[in-house]
Amino acid sequence: MLKISTFSLVLMSVMALFFSSSVFAQLTMPQPSPSAMVKQTVGLTDITIDYSSPAMRQREVWGGLVPYGEIWRTGANKATNITFSDEVSIKGTKIPAGTYALFTIPNEKEWTVIINKNSEQWGAGQYDEKEDVVRFMVTPMISPIIHERMMFTIEAMEDKQGEVSLWWSNTRISFVVDADPVATMISNIENTLEKANNIWYTYAQSAEYYMDNKQDTNKAMEWINKSISLKDHYYNNWIKARLMMTGNKTGGVSSNTQGAIDLAKKAMEMGEKENTNFYKRLKPEMEQFIKTYSQQLPKNVDTKKK
Template sequence: MRTVILSAALAAALSLPAQQTMVKPYQPSPGASVTQTVGNSTVKIDYSRPGVKGRKIWGGLVPFGEVWRTGANNATVITFSDPVKIAGKDLPAGSYAFFAIPGPKAWTLIFNKNIKQWGAYDYKPTEDALQVEAMPEVLAAPEEYLQFSVHLKSLEALRVELAWEKLSVGFDVTLDTPGLYWAYLEKTLAGARPEEHVPFLQGARYCLNNDVHLDKGMEWIDRSLKAKEVYSNLDTKARLLNKAGKKAEALATLQKAIDLATAAKTPQEYLDGLAKAKAEWSAK
């Protein structure tokens, strides 16, 4: 009986197809991605990079007046982790297929909600989230392989550029970085454990360094000190007190920070910074 069972099991195993060897296809238009983070917000572009290869691109391989996938293979996808403005127009957070309708003088740039597309064959205008107009510019030097880039203009403004062959086209992105980061910070610290001193210190430092929400910064630094008193949170509280005009209390707190930092053999550069603050506050 045991022989029969073993024979049946062997026959079943032999009848199963052998695992297939998988060969990744060669991609003449390799995939690429570019990411830029500002505050706690991220812009990411996933795309493929076709080459010019001696071909006429604009008005040729890429016809004027037709929807184009802005790359090769799958449609290019742009992801915004937070709400943004594109050329001054609102666009909710999310991922979008990025298409364009090139023209000899002006382009239409399209953010489409259907990101699961090969090329632009299934493109439907009814799925558009936003369209904006853009003007192409002549590149100083030709770009053989299509390339997206994200240029950081400020902590609240980006410029996304597509460059290929002899042209580039782009759009401006603006974000409420301070507001978005503040919302993130409040939400994160609302869930922090009372015994964690570092997150509350980080929140207080943000308030101090950016001169915003100073009352909340004081609340957070007190929670940090309650969890664990160290020279770094004493230093931060001293600076918040000084900013609030409470010089005597600020100097007393700063001295405690100096004593702990000295005992901890903190790098001299940090100690010098504390000494400088003490001298400046005392002179006023």
């Protein structure tokens, strides 16, 4: 029978401990191009960019580290990904909701920006032009400050547009993503109203959205009348007053002018009784509405008439 000395057993135990601990004691070091992410909601759409951020490290970036005229992953490591939670459009091209690779071809005077279907690429080695969703040109701009690390920003310019910018070294490129929420919102409204259980505020909000976004005014009037029948409130009366004047942006007289003024006055009387912060924010607009349209009425019309 094989005999193992006590010393051998101790040595084997020490060696086993050393090798096992070396496996689990790996040092975590800073990454040359750490991962980064930026996300911005534009209207109802989330735009997310997931990328790795390389640094200059005293190297010449454009035309050096990043060659001109060649496809670039627009970052480091895995190809940069851009995700849209809803359908958007860029330069007039509709892009379905989903995740895409964001490639660029830098040049001194003009860059090509590419949105590509294959979001699982490492670098640009598997890039296939046939999978491009859209290609468009942008003009590089001089950045007001030098950026040591490459970074992306997304600015929500308004409810319908977001500006995506890439910054690195002394250069910035930008493009606009159109994320018009109206179509999505219309679908949300109609689905919500089916389950609204006669909630007056939901009908009022829906009517106001349709009015503000130039949708079906007849449907909006139907909803605001439903809202008022459920609860007579300053908010829905104010919406109806404005809705009655839809399409009359110049302040001219129409057959609805007197009725709209009366409704606005009624809304103010009701609002003064509640005196909420919400009403206080609406009050200046109500006052201006009454003043504008009252001035356009014939002088023999009694604007105090109910």
